[in-house]
Amino acid sequence: MxxxxxxxxxxxxxxxxxxxxxxxxxxxxxxxxxxxxxxxxxxxxxxxxxxxxxxxxxxxxxxxxxxxGLVEESTSDAPAPLVDEALAANRLWKEQEEVNALRIEVARLQDAVVTGVPRVGRLAIEEIANKVRDRPLTVAAMIGAIAFLTGATR
Incomplete structure (x- = not known):
């Protein structure tokens, strides 16, 4: 032990x-x-x-x-070319990033327009077809009136 x-x-x-x-x-x-x-x-x-x-x-x-005998030196007024270059590069990078984001947004909007316009047209045609089915006599009277006005003005 x-x-x-x-x-x-x-x-x-x-x-x-x-x-x-x-x-x-x-x-x-x-x-x-x-x-x-x-x-x-x-x-x-x-x-x-x-x-x-x-x-x-x-x-x-x-x-x-x-x-x-040591005194603290102020370096705030001293030129700093490397810092200026880094800041300029950072600004350029941020601007490029914003441009890329805008390009992506434009592409997205273009896709929405290309796919949206035919869809709107289809919806309008379907709406007209539904109204013709619901009120065929009213639609026939409207077409006749439009035809009469067109013929009278020529």
């Missing part, structure tokens, strides 16, 4: 690491800022950032920037 009082190598290594970290007295201002801004799961970078910004301790960041 294993001895429960004896610690595992992992536990001993963990305790040694904690003791080593406790003996470190000097900490840079960057360490404090990093502790306040990063989550526990995000390891800090091995190199210091060029410019410290924002975070939990803004005053410490401004102090560190002043000590190192």
């Amino acid at each position: 294993p001895d429960i009082t004896q610690r595992s190598p992992a536990a001993r290594s963990f305790e040694q690491e904690q003791a080593r970290q406790a003996t470190i007295q000097s900490r840079s201002p960057l360490d404090g800022v990093l502790d306040d801004t990063f989550l526990a799961s995000d390891p800090p970078a091995m190199t210091a950032p060029g410019i410290v910004t924002g975070g939990a301790d803004i005053e410490a960041a401004e102090t560190l920037n002043a000590q190192t």
